[in-house]
Amino acid sequence: MYLIKVKVTYKESILDPQGQSVCNACHQLGFEGVRDVRVGKYFEVTLDVAASEVDETVRALCTELLVNHTMETYTYEISGISEVLA
Template identity: 45%
Template structure:
């Protein structure tokens, strides 16, 4: 069994409005050394099967549902449990 740890964020070319609001608010609160903020999504999915099949399945899950591949990039790691 494998645990997939999946991270989804906006692509660098896409404006992240939530991150901009957080960055501006931190600046107003006196946190002037904060230069960038990234907001994203995190998923953990447990899957059974061999590593190659699970790897392909996680990639398909991300492409089909978890990430909007037009605006978001994803990365993941597989951990045997």
């Protein structure tokens, strides 16, 4: 069993209005040191496949479902989780 942590963000060239509004809110709350904010999606996927298939499955999941490739880019981390037997 594996825990996959996927971070999805906009590509650099894409405008991030949500990030800009969070950045403005930071300034209004007095956080003057905030220079830029990028907002993205975060997924934690529990995956039960053979070790040899994990990487390929994660890439296929991101390609087919989790990421909009026109506008977004992604990174992921794979960590093994030992099953807690009842």
